[in-house]
Amino acid sequence: MLAVHRKVMSLILWAALFFGAGLLNLWFIDNQRWHTDIFTYGGILVVLLLAISLLLARWKIIGDPYILPLIAMLNFIGMLLLFRLSPDVAVKQFYWQVVGLLSFVFVIKFLADYVRLQDYKYVYIIVGILLLVLTIIFGVEVGGAKSWLALGPLRFQPSEIVKIILVVFLASFLEEERDILVSGSREILGIGLPSLRYIGPVIIMCGLSLMLLVFQKDLGTALIFYGTFLAMVYIATGRWLYITSGTFLFALGAVICYFLFFHVQTRVAIWLNPWQDIDGKGYQIVQSLFALASGGLTGTGLGLGNPGYIPAVHTDFVFSAWSEETGMLGAVALILLYLLFVYRGMVIAAKSRTNFGILLAGGLSALFAIQTFVIMAGVIKLLPLTGVTLPFISYGGSSLVSSYVLAGLLVAVSHRDSSISEGMLE
């Protein structure tokens, strides 16, 4: 076993210590509500994570040593919170964790040579658009957003998968067209502009995001798609022109939507002043603010607050629940964990030997950061509230699995590039 793998395992054990303390905390508070089952589930999860790190050691995967421990820590926080909020939901999430961890391993094992992903880029865009269109036509509305597909008893959110497909597609597309996008193929007013053929996808992306906004009423996902897209264009070209004009186009579209659609207007009104309608439309966000304020600096203590007053607390509002019970200190700690994850992702991108790797890892990290930002900012009234999940913590199968796939891809990128530098590949 290499030093890298020993580091991974010891970090996971530290996280497990925190997890165990948290579970004990719950058990001490009320061993009727939280009986010894929680230790069984928790134990299995810890063992599973350790087994995976052993497996990676055996396969000689020498990717970034911090990704897996960070996932472990986020998951432990997530499981603790879900046990605390609703043990039934937590058990379901536990099974999704297992599925997620398996997909994580699967992605690392079979996509270790991730550059191959580049070859099928048009398959991705077609599959992606198809999934979105299917959702628009056959989608089921849950909590105001029509972003779910039902397959028998199973429901999943195609946009969760499409997010990743989008990043892979953009990474391959941008890698190929990068030179033209950077220099431009003709000049207007002294500014080099690429022809329509090259900025076509830009416009398609704009449209796709707005489509999400209009047809699915899914402002959050639209914001994430578009933000990720702009971030990746920036990584590829470094040109602010694309970013400013892209932002301007999106803002224009959003303003038009504001005036065209009543539900967008109410949403903005609630955002600006939820206190006007505490019992009605402002209810959720006001309850979230009450939770935050009640937590104060140090929090009420895990299991001792009342986050249950917030509707949808285990999906959209987990961050508020966490902040109530662990206070501002806990909230900042969690934000820093996410920041560390994003930072490691960016380091992986920077260390990558291929342009495709830089774009892929950079894009995935940006996606992860933007999604985390959008939901955190939403529940603390920094942005209008949008129903997206907090990666690795919110309850939800599609979201959890897609977060694991994202993390798996990051490890794959870092593995290949570290392997090259150590002369193990090629």
Added chain:
Amino acid sequence: MRRNLRILTYLLIFNFLIVILAITYWQVIKRDAIYTHPRNKRLYALEAKTLRGQILDREGKVLAYSKKVDHGYIRVFPEGEVTAHLVGYNSAKYGKAGLEYSANAYLLGLNSEETVFPFLPDLQKERYGYDVFTTIDLPLQELAYRLLGERKGAVVALRPQTGEVLALVSKPSYNPNEVEKNWLFLQKEGNGSPLLNRATQGMYPPGSTLKVVTGAGALKFNPANWTRIFNAPGYVIIRGNRIDDSHVVGKVGFVEALQRSSNYVFATLGLEMGAQNFYDIMQVFGLTDKTPFELPTKKGIVAGPGELVPEALAETAIGQGRTLVTPLHMALVAATVANGGNKVAPYLIKEVRRHDGTVISQTTPAQAQRVVSPDINRKLVEAMRAVVEKGTGRPARLPGISVAGKTGSAENPHGETHAWFIGFAPVENPQVAIAIIVENGGTGGQVAGPIARELFRAVIIDKR
């Protein structure tokens, strides 16, 4: 591309830092204001295991307390209807009102240690709230309540030098002990809105009581108005709009004009000073704003200078037109004149004490704000004194005591005029300033005047 990556990373880190700032804002900076918001359901959980503090009058007579019963506590209001609008009600089902609502954080005993360590209340077995001592003078409150009788209306009495509210009555009232039982009745239209606190939230045309304000503005605008002789024709016509003024005909000075409430004179004075000056004097008296207070108040409805075309200005200057104010607003006008032309802020909570009697906080009266000069104020006092001595306010006269006041009979779309009286006594050393309104009561002097007289008597003579 690596450079772009770095810039992007900085940008994303920046976003997360903003989230950290925002979360600090909610959890530390705004923590108290939001946590103690009466709509925070967590406070109900805390209330269930807290012996809620008492609400008391200025002498320590209990206005509200909690009694232990088998399944927790019940709230008892010994004075019932008499103090209903200021003390409020407290129902798990329908929420809170009055001081029960606005002083909730005190009554629950939330303090700064618990602000820093929110888990502290959970660790305590028995919690005690804080006792809230009000500025209310219960005997005066009871008297005002009785004097209004079965009529709708409101009384506000306060100490002009400090702003301490001595009595605050609104009628019809309700029994706060039986709010849950009577909820549907209290809510139903046509029952006279007993839950509405008319003293702080009832909106009424001020009628002729506003002439005190118009007069102040006129003396400020042109000091010569004080010695001027007006020739009142018995009506006033502005751009074809006729306002009747049959009581006052012939030659009158400023004092006599107020004493007999001449519409001609004050409409003319309003027109002369112009819309902007008129609006300014309304504003300095606080009529255009929401009065800051421990109970919910309303902003006065006053036409802006741009809307005050001459005929509207003339009407507004005599207290008619679209102007609407609360009795609390008018009580402050009386208090301001009583206090040498300096406006103080009204308050209801005198002191907050811990269960063991140690004082947590004490209200110090706010710095008074100059509204009119001492010279103008002396003239206003002289004119208001004449109103009670030989004018429309004679029913408020009290032997041996000099009383200043102004009556009003405000026209309104709902029938008979609202009867108003504002004033203070004794003139030399004012102990109390009041505003009284009796809805559709008739003439201000005849209906509200005697109520004022009895209240003055109680404060000044009976207390001796």
